[in-house]
Amino acid sequence: MSCRRIMRELLEFFRFGELDDWSAPHLAHLETCRACRDEVGLDRELVVQLQRALAARVAGYQASPNAWLEVRRRALEPAAPSRLGRMGWRVRLLPLGAAFVLLAAAVLPAFDRGGLVPVSRMPVQTGLMEAADNDPLPVDASDWYLAYVTSPPPSPPATQLTAWVDPSGKVPFHSEAKTGLTQ
Amino acid sequence: MQRRINTLGNTGAQHDLVSRMQGGDLDAFEEFFAAYQRPVYLTALAITRDPFLAEEILQDCFVKAYRVRDRLRTDVSPLPWLQRVCTNMCFTRLSRRRPLAEPLTDLIGNLAPDIAARPDQVVESREILEVLQRGIDALPPKQRGAVVLYYLHGYSLAEAADIAGCRVGTMKSRIHYALRALRVLLPVERRATVAGGRLAGEELA
Numbered sequence: 001m002s003c004r005r006i007m008r009e010l011l012e013f014f015r016f017g018e019l020d021d022w023s024a025p026h027l028a029h030l031e032t033c034r035a036c037r038d039e040v041g042l043d044r045e046l047v048v049q050l051q052r053a054l055a056a057r058v059a060g061y062q063a064s065p066n067a068w069l070e071v072r073r074r075a076l077e078p079a080a081p082s083r084l085g086r087m088g089w090r091v092r093l094l095p096l097g098a099a100f101v102l103l104a105a106a107v108l109p110a111f112d113r114g115g116l117v118p119v120s121r122m123p124v125q126t127g128l129m130e131a132a133d134n135d136p137l138p139v140d141a142s143d144w145y146l147a148y149v150t151s152p153p154p155s156p157p158a159t160q161l162t163a164w165v166d167p168s169g170k171v172p173f174h175s176e177a178k179t180g181l182t183q
Numbered sequence: 184m185q186r187r188i189n190t191l192g193n194t195g196a197q198h199d200l201v202s203r204m205q206g207g208d209l210d211a212f213e214e215f216f217a218a219y220q221r222p223v224y225l226t227a228l229a230i231t232r233d234p235f236l237a238e239e240i241l242q243d244c245f246v247k248a249y250r251v252r253d254r255l256r257t258d259v260s261p262l263p264w265l266q267r268v269c270t271n272m273c274f275t276r277l278s279r280r281r282p283l284a285e286p287l288t289d290l291i292g293n294l295a296p297d298i299a300a301r302p303d304q305v306v307e308s309r310e311i312l313e314v315l316q317r318g319i320d321a322l323p324p325k326q327r328g329a330v331v332l333y334y335l336h337g338y339s340l341a342e343a344a345d346i347a348g349c350r351v352g353t354m355k356s357r358i359h360y361a362l363r364a365l366r367v368l369l370p371v372e373r374r375a376t377v378a379g380g381r382l383a384g385e386e387l388a
């Protein structure tokens with residue numbers, strides 16, 4: 001085995017506490033190879049420094065004494081409405097507005113020709129189709145708005161809730177082996 | 184051999200707390216907060232290094248926990264779930280921030296006299312620690328989360344991976360890359376690598 005490979009495996013053994021019988025040849029190599037010893041030593045020192053740095057990041061800090069009261073106050077507030085809900089009456093008027101625009105697009109050209117002829121009885125008008133294509137509102141806008149306002153608000157990412165939340169049976173619990181965090 | 188086990192272990196009292204919360208017991212929620220706020224706050228603070236932001240994230244985590252309490256499992260510790268929500272919130276908030284203004288290389292350059300003074304060992308100085316802090320700040324969020332869970336909290340690989348929602352191998356990989364990135368911040372005399380060539384003549388095995 002090359003030093004490079006031994007080193008890679010040794011670092012993993014040491015970093016993740018995986019030294020066992022299988023590591024014996026690696027440890028034997030370590031006794032005879034100065035360079036590998038230096039590498040492992042440096043890695044150990046780096047970890048020590050890193051732990052010091054991480055500890056220093058939080059040393060002396062704690063949550064404010066008001067944290068609990070603030071959490072309690074916010075938790076008992078009614079849940080904020082979804083973004084869609086906050087738009088309120090404006091959202092509910094969108095389908096109506098879209099329907100109006102489409103109706104106007106269909107009916108107004110009929111007025112231009114001097115009479116209100118039902119669209120179904122009008123001869124095929126290529127000009128009308130072009131006008132619709134040029135309209136900033138897509139011809140299927142009503143479908144789009146309908147889907148938009150009737151679709152449920154986005155649910156939180158599943159990844160946040162999978163492991164420790166019981167979503168009423170829709171997502172299976174993790175197995176004992178997976179959670180592995182119980183005693 | 185696993186050197187870290189059960190740092191997130193359960194007790195019957197923990198199960199009871201969640202059950203009582205689900206029954207609308209606010210005292211239980213207060214106990215729940217008291218029991219778990221510290222590790223969650225430390226995670227937020229260690230990842231963001233901003234006490235105000237950490238406090239905000241702490242509060243958001245527990246407000247969220249209360250809102251979804253009916254769906255919290257009572258048969259496992261809620262701490263891994265809290266930690267996962269916390270780390271995700273940290274990543275979201277940090278992604279909205281602009282990157283560090285001061286290039287890391289400048290800081291490393293400033294260390295030169297210190298390193299030269301003690302070339303035979305890692306210089307244990309405030310400057311080195313500060314460079315490492317910047318190095319941690321500069322890590323990609325998932326790697327930063329990994330070192331916080333593994334090296335600050337001392338969670339096992341399996342626990343850290345469970346919190347991060349990834350495989351153990353992925354967690355190892357994140358820690359590996361984080362250490363590799365931080366390693367270049369150590370004094371250059373300590374950084375001779377296997378690939379550096381000096382090994383060729385020394386290999387005895």
Ligand SMILES: [Zn+2]
Pocket residue numbers: 003006029033034035036037386
């Ligand atoms: Zn070697």
